[in-house]
Amino acid sequence: MTVTELSARLPKRRHKQISDILVSTDHKVIGLLVLGTAMVLFLVFGAIALTMRADLASPGQNLISTGLYNQFFTLHGSGMIYLVITPISLGLGIYLVPLQIGAPGIAFPRLALFGFYTYVVSAVLLLSGFLTASGPGSAGWYAYLPLSDTRYTPGKGMDMWVAAATLAGFAGLFWSICVLWTALRMRAPRMSMLRMPLFTWSEVVTCLMGVAAFPSLLGAMGMITAARIDPRLFTSDLPNLQYQNLFWFYGHPVVYIMFFPYVGSVIEVIQTFGQRKYVGYTVTVFALLLFAAVSMSVWGHHMFTTGQESNEYFAVTSTALSVPAGLEYFGFLSTLIGAKIRFKTPMLFALAFIPQFLIGGLTGIMLASPSLDYQFHGSYFVVAHFHYTLFAGSVFGFFAGFYYWFPKATGRMLSERLGKVHFWLMVVGTNVTFIPMFVMGYLGLPRRVAHYPAQFHLLNVISSIGAGVLGLSMVVLVVNVGESFRRRVPAPADPWDGLTLEWATTSPPPEFNFPAGIPPVKGFAPLFDWKQAKRDPDRTPEEISARGAGYVHSRGDGPAEVRRPAP
Amino acid sequence: MFGHVFWPYTIIALTVFGIVVLVLAFSLIRYRAGRGHEASAKSKHSVLEAVYALVLVGIASFLAVYVASANAAERRPLGRPQVSVTITGFQWCWSFTYHHTPVTVSGTCKNASQIPVLVVPTHEIIHFSLISADVVHEWWLPYARWKEEAFPGHYNTFDLRFTKTGEFNGRCDEYCGLYHDRMDFKLKAVTPAAFTSWLTAQTRRAASRP
Numbered sequence: 001m002t003v004t005e006l007s008a009r010l011p012k013r014r015h016k017q018i019s020d021i022l023v024s025t026d027h028k029v030i031g032l033l034v035l036g037t038a039m040v041l042f043l044v045f046g047a048i049a050l051t052m053r054a055d056l057a058s059p060g061q062n063l064i065s066t067g068l069y070n071q072f073f074t075l076h077g078s079g080m081i082y083l084v085i086t087p088i089s090l091g092l093g094i095y096l097v098p099l100q101i102g103a104p105g106i107a108f109p110r111l112a113l114f115g116f117y118t119y120v121v122s123a124v125l126l127l128s129g130f131l132t133a134s135g136p137g138s139a140g141w142y143a144y145l146p147l148s149d150t151r152y153t154p155g156k157g158m159d160m161w162v163a164a165a166t167l168a169g170f171a172g173l174f175w176s177i178c179v180l181w182t183a184l185r186m187r188a189p190r191m192s193m194l195r196m197p198l199f200t201w202s203e204v205v206t207c208l209m210g211v212a213a214f215p216s217l218l219g220a221m222g223m224i225t226a227a228r229i230d231p232r233l234f235t236s237d238l239p240n241l242q243y244q245n246l247f248w249f250y251g252h253p254v255v256y257i258m259f260f261p262y263v264g265s266v267i268e269v270i271q272t273f274g275q276r277k278y279v280g281y282t283v284t285v286f287a288l289l290l291f292a293a294v295s296m297s298v299w300g301h302h303m304f305t306t307g308q309e310s311n312e313y314f315a316v317t318s319t320a321l322s323v324p325a326g327l328e329y330f331g332f333l334s335t336l337i338g339a340k341i342r343f344k345t346p347m348l349f350a351l352a353f354i355p356q357f358l359i360g361g362l363t364g365i366m367l368a369s370p371s372l373d374y375q376f377h378g379s380y381f382v383v384a385h386f387h388y389t390l391f392a393g394s395v396f397g398f399f400a401g402f403y404y405w406f407p408k409a410t411g412r413m414l415s416e417r418l419g420k421v422h423f424w425l426m427v428v429g430t431n432v433t434f435i436p437m438f439v440m441g442y443l444g445l446p447r448r449v450a451h452y453p454a455q456f457h458l459l460n461v462i463s464s465i466g467a468g469v470l471g472l473s474m475v476v477l478v479v480n481v482g483e484s485f486r487r488r489v490p491a492p493a494d495p496w497d498g499l500t501l502e503w504a505t506t507s508p509p510p511e512f513n514f515p516a517g518i519p520p521v522k523g524f525a526p527l528f529d530w531k532q533a534k535r536d537p538d539r540t541p542e543e544i545s546a547r548g549a550g551y552v553h554s555r556g557d558g559p560a561e562v563r564r565p566a567p
Numbered sequence: 568m569f570g571h572v573f574w575p576y577t578i579i580a581l582t583v584f585g586i587v588v589l590v591l592a593f594s595l596i597r598y599r600a601g602r603g604h605e606a607s608a609k610s611k612h613s614v615l616e617a618v619y620a621l622v623l624v625g626i627a628s629f630l631a632v633y634v635a636s637a638n639a640a641e642r643r644p645l646g647r648p649q650v651s652v653t654i655t656g657f658q659w660c661w662s663f664t665y666h667h668t669p670v671t672v673s674g675t676c677k678n679a680s681q682i683p684v685l686v687v688p689t690h691e692i693i694h695f696s697l698i699s700a701d702v703v704h705e706w707w708l709p710y711a712r713w714k715e716e717a718f719p720g721h722y723n724t725f726d727l728r729f730t731k732t733g734e735f736n737g738r739c740d741e742y743c744g745l746y747h748d749r750m751d752f753k754l755k756a757v758t759p760a761a762f763t764s765w766l767t768a769q770t771r772r773a774a775s776r777p
Contacts, residue, residue: 067745140742146719147702152658152744237721240703274598276606283616305705306716307697307723311642312635319631326623329587330616336594338607343599351595355588362580369576369634371568371641375712378705378740444709446740449748453736 027106031095045079053467069450077141082168085258093179093203099502102188104512107181115174122167129157137161149227169217176210202264205292213253220247248299262397273347274339280331287327304373318368345419349400360388381441407491418480425473432466499528568641569712645726648694656704656717659746669773688762705741729756
């Protein structure tokens with residue numbers, strides 16, 4: 001029996017086995033594992049938020065006990081920050097950066113996979129706090145010392161919280177290293193740094209901050225670990241204050257880690273659905289780098305009210321952030337002016353991002369003023385501010401990217417109709433939920449309280465109704481994804497007429513990504529340039545296909561034609 | 568200082584928001600695909616970009632100097648204090664100790680009658696020293712637009728002066744454990760004469776206590 005005959009007799013593997021997926025070194029599989037896990041956790045920690053909003057619908061209500069309420073806001077904050085938005089930021093990088101730079105894979109894929117398992121253990125630890133006698137951690141997501149030591153928060157659940165935050169920090173560090181190295185060292189020929197797509201640039205600056213900030217989180221968690229072993233170390237002022245410095249040295253850059261990749265997504269969506277190359281590429285790259293650099297020296301604005309911080313220095317650096325932010329808005333608007341705008345679901349989310357994040361950004365500049373922070377610190381004004389940046393901003397940016405890249409990643413189209421229903425419910429829900437919080441904070445309602453004075457009743461009811469609408473919008477999202485897998489409408493290689501390289505391969509891309517080669521890279525939008533060149537009658541085929549890779553692009557229903565160059 | 572920063576900032580923020588929304592609305596209507604035009608091929612506006620960046624730097628510099636000097640003015644001591652009070656935060660209530668007297672006001676915060684009342688005279692400079700007996704708390708008096716964190720083993724100090732009499736609600740604003748949400752206090756500003764007679768009565772009561 002020959003080898004050929006033997007292999008013909010072996011059972012054909014039609015689908016990838018679960019075991020193949022769980023040990024895959026393909027960046028797309030690892031990326032989707034991270035993104036899928038994070039989206040499930042998004043629903044879990046979102047449900048926790050909805051329970052809190054239900055409890056807050058009435059001033060003295062005890063739908064859940066005060067102790068459970070404290071555990072819930074701790075888990076909602078910790079979960080969303082450590083286990084949802086940060087992992088999605090980096091998971092998008094793991095999936096998309098190699099595709100955008102024409103690379104066959106990611107650097108250190110096993111480290112990225114190890115990061116995924118670190119992340120899963122972290123999530124399991126955080127949530128299994130519910131199984132312990134004292135319940136999960138309850139010291140808030142920034143767990144100030146000495147509250148988080150064993151004198152004031154005893155119990156295994158809090159120990160598990162510290163372990164979970166530590167592991168999440170490691171996962172973030174690993175992924176930052178992988179994505180950064182991929183973008184720096186694995187770009188396709190002729191793709192210089194200043195020809196990287198802007199989403200990839202957003203990942204580069206994210207990961208630069210990640211490698212600088214996550215170790216600081218690990219240090220802070222080390223301090224809590226020490227305090228849980230021997231709380232006597234934390235009876236004097238200095239270690240407790242230094243914990244805050246160390247934590248916010250991570251805690252401020254991480255808000256940009258949880259922001260840039262979504263700005264990157266919005267930029268890609270705007271240029272695709274505006275059908276033109278992004279205006280102000282260089283300015284935006286500069287703005288991102290400036291943002292990252294300045295964001296490493298603004299952490300003290302979280303500590304304006306400690307009475308032990310250089311408030312004026314941090315007021316100046318924090319106010320300076322308005323410069324790179326303003327430059328980013330220049331890019332958004334000047335690309336839209338003169339574009340040819342198609343209002344598909346991804347574009348709707350990207351467009352809503354622009355004014356909504358602006359509310360978060362402008363109130364952020366207000367909070368950079370110590371004089372205002374002496375009133376607003378720790379109040380609902382701050383809650384409203386960071387939900388406008390993280391939810392009305394980042395999560396909208398994420399959904400722009402989600403609807404944009406879902407066909408690429410799954411090979412299936414989503415329903416435009418359900419997508420638009422999801423979008424409008426989310427816009428209404430977001431603003432009804434979070435606008436009243438600005439007013440509540442202005443009037444003096446502190447965050448993290450299960451009960452509040454009756455004067456805040458009406459505003460809280462409005463906010464809770466908005467949260468209900470948000471819950472409904474997520475049901476529509478789940479239905480849309482479910483329907484997509486049931487109806488199996490195949491996605492073409494380039495459904496949106498894209499500009500960047502991820503649209504130059506099949507949906508989903510095969511292992512090693514680009515069997516047909518890639519269009520020649522002459523700028524930050526190689527596919528767009530290639531399509532333009534193809535339309536130009538003066539160009540010869542040789543000029544169009546400069547690398548001679550025989551790349552053929554297809555916008556039809558099938559996958560991109562594969563024509564390998566002759567050996 | 569709150570009002571000196573809040574209202575100019577609110578006006579600037581609303582103006583910027585309004586401009587962005589108008590430009591956005593204009594571009595969405597004018598450049599929607601349905602109009603049958605082609606997208607512009609231009610992807611650089613170098614001069615405009617440079618001018619815009621300079622304007623941004625100018626505005627940011629102005630704001631930075633403005634808020635830093637507002638803060639410097641706000642943190643400056645008001646002068647020689649007439650009354651000094653030590654505020655101690657503990658899980659989960661407050662105590663107020665009047666210097667040079669045996670008077671300490673405290674409570675348990677367990678219900679409305681157990682909320683401690685901080686009595687202060689109007690028009691006089693009051694010097695506060697703030698400390699915590701356990702975890703980090705935060706003393707917040709929304710009426711005064713003022714708060715500061717209370718650390719264990721460290722005194723934070725600040726001066727306040729009240730211009731009108733009245734009762735104002737205050738509370739803890741840094742999450743400090745299970746009953747953080749009931750850690751309230753009241754500040755009662757009375758005339759200097761009323762304050763003196765109150766303090767005398769309290770001193771006598773404190774002295775008669777065994």
